[in-house]
Amino acid sequence: MFDKILVANRGEIAIRVMRACRELEVDSVAIYSDADKTSLFAKYADESYHIGESTPSESYLNIEKIIDIAEKSKADAIHPGYGFLAENSNLGKECEKHGIKLIGPKGSVIEAMGDKITSKKLMRAANVPVIPGTDKGISSIDQGIKIAESIGYPVIVKASAGGGGIGMRTVYEEDELVRAIESTQSVASSAFGDSTVYIEKYLEEPRHIEFQIMADEQGNTIHLADRECSIQRRHQKLIEEAPSPIMTEDLRERMGSAAIKAATHIDYTNAGTVEFLYSNGDFYFLEMNTRIQVEHPITEIITNVDLVKEQIKIAAGNEICCSQEEVEVNGHAIECRINAEDPLSDFAPNPGKITGYRSPGGIGVRVDSGVYMNYTIPSFYDSMISKLIVWSPSRNDAINRMKRALREYVILGVKTTIPFHKAIMNHEAFQQGRLNTHFVDEHHKGIQDNMEKVIAQDKEMENRLKSTFLPGKKVAAISAAVGSYMKSVQTSKK
Structure with a gap:
């Protein structure tokens, strides 16, 4: 079993992972940004390290800083939670370089399944049912029109990279398709740095x-x-x-x-x-x-x-x-x-x-x-x-x-x-x-x-409830007492 796990995330999922660590008698390490200085997860962890400014790129998405803190804290594993770097294959690669275990699949698997076109090819090879559509990015508007005609409208235009429904456009007729392809390409390029899009059959009420x-x-x-x-x-x-x-x-x-x-x-x-x-x-x-x-x-x-x-x-x-x-x-x-x-x-x-x-x-x-x-x-x-x-x-x-x-x-x-x-x-x-x-x-x-x-x-x-909550000064005093207690717990564990 690991001795110490760095949780490369924040909020409720960070606490959820730390609770699991505590039950397994594994120490947890938190990283927190400027915006999270007063966060509960930073106090709950056995150790906490400031990682940088509030913007994600300077904190929870900064792989170099995360690896550095993992080494400083002597963490032997990193749990990425969900969001942020959880599906970033580069984190796995850096963990391997530095002898740190990433709690998740191999970086190559993350990379393959993170690309929607590649993942669908793999699923077809595994005989898993896949929605009818292209098995590679479309290269031109004319090609997109031909593909949509062969599949049958309605179709959906999607970005190959990324997720969360970003840039998706549903198209019911050819007149809409050109605008949908151009719009999705633009959004995909901006959000994911990859303008590749593909087309698949749109299911009406799935x-x-x-x-x-x-x-x-x-x-x-x-x-x-x-x-x-x-x-x-x-x-x-x-x-x-x-x-x-x-x-x-x-x-x-x-x-x-x-x-x-x-x-x-x-x-x-x-x-x-x-x-x-x-x-x-x-x-x-x-x-x-x-x-x-x-x-x-x-x-x-x-x-x-x-x-x-x-x-x-x-x-x-x-x-x-x-x-x-x-x-x-x-x-x-x-x-x-x-x-x-x-x-x-x-x-x-x-x-x-x-x-x-x-x-x-x-x-x-x-x-x-x-x-x-x-x-x-x-x-x-x-x-x-x-x-x-x-x-x-x-x-x-x-x-x-x-x-x-x-x-x-x-x-x-x-x-x-x-x-x-x-x-x-x-x-x-x-x-x-x-x-x-x-x-x-x-x-x-x-x-x-x-x-x-x-x-x-x-x-x-x-x-009716407002009067039941403690006045601000009392809350501040209680919060300070809780913070002091948590620090004493951390100190005693060290």
């Missing part, structure tokens, strides 16, 4: 279903069942649940087998996720995420497997915790991403100071968070505040538990996506499991109306 993969260095590969991630905005997930409401034993067997084929074909190790689009009984490979996912807690809850601890153990040379036959799915879990965004203003980021904070609790409720009262959410990074996760024996019970937990969750000072989640949990189509990746757009008016009602109710509750 569901987004993914499978969690775990593979060790001894050649064992398993899947830990499925997650439904169809509730999205601008191709970014908002709500996830496990298992999918439409999942049957037969479908799980077919999709799970395809996911394992995908992983074994590329000699995959550690945690990963194979994502599929499902439509009318058929499923197609979408992409593979070569890291731990934001939504990993719902899989942990229904399978009783700690995925982050397994990541660390596998990287240390251990075998997977269980065989495929031993994986059991128990109950239903739902995760809501709580972001500092204004859902009534097209989810515009809303960073700022949290003036009141009360997290929900009770049976079957988990909150993965990196914030606290009087904490200022910085504007430089992802707007996620926390992940609210619930479990219950059935999907209907899980929805009701999530409703209850959302009512208990109080965050004052910034606008959040809590009203959006309340509106979705009360939506008839969601309750019936009638989902697709266009759900938010298709039900926009109903969701918007429900949010406005929820926000009015929350405002009344907020006014």
Whole structure:
């Protein structure tokens, strides 16, 4: 087992990894930027090092500085979390050069699966179903027109590099195609430094279903069942649940087998996720995420497997915790991403100071968070505040538990996506499991109306609760005491 792990990330995922380290009796090292000087994760770690200015390029994306701190702190492994450098093959290469273990797959695998064209070629070779489309970047507008005609409209134009739906354009007729190709090329060049685009068939009402993969260095590969991630905005997930409401034993067997084929074909190790689009009984490979996912807690809850601890153990040379036959799915879990965004203003980021904070609790409720009262959410990074996760024996019970937990969750000072989640949990189509990746757009008016009602109710509750929160000076004194205690714990461990 490792003696010390540097966590090359921030926020709630940094704390999540550090918790796993603590349970494995492994010391954790935090890196923090100027904007994160007062962050909870920097205090929670056994050791903390300032890495640079607030901009990601000067801090969490600076591989040279991260490796330097890893060597100074004598960390023998690096966990990249998700986002930032989690799918950057250069981090893996630098780790290998300096004799540091990267907790994740090989750099060559990250590189291959990070390129959508290459990954689809590999999946075709592995006999994994792939959406009809080009197997290489298009070289001209005329070629793009011919390809779109052969596939049949509608089609979608995508950037080969990058992810997160950036630059994607859906096209329903030839007149739109030229503008879509030029626009996607421009965005791809700016965002990823690579203007290569490709075209594939656009599925009208697909569901987004993914499978969690775990593979060790001894050649064992398993899947830990499925997650439904169809509730999205601008191709970014908002709500996830496990298992999918439409999942049957037969479908799980077919999709799970395809996911394992995908992983074994590329000699995959550690945690990963194979994502599929499902439509009318058929499923197609979408992409593979070569890291731990934001939504990993719902899989942990229904399978009783700690995925982050397994990541660390596998990287240390251990075998997977269980065989495929031993994986059991128990109950239903739902995760809501709580972001500092204004859902009534097209989810515009809303960073700022949290003036009141009360997290929900009770049976079957988990909150993965990196914030606290009087904490200022910085504007430089992802707007996620926390992940609210619930479990219950059935999907209907899980929805009701999530409703209850959302009512208990109080965050004052910034606008959040809590009203959006309340509106979705009360939506008839969601309750019936009638989902697709266009759900938010298709039900926009109903969701918007429900949010406005929820926000009015929350405002009344907020006014009643304000008096229950401690005055600023007392909060500052308590925060200082907590900080002092954490430092004393770190000192005593050294």
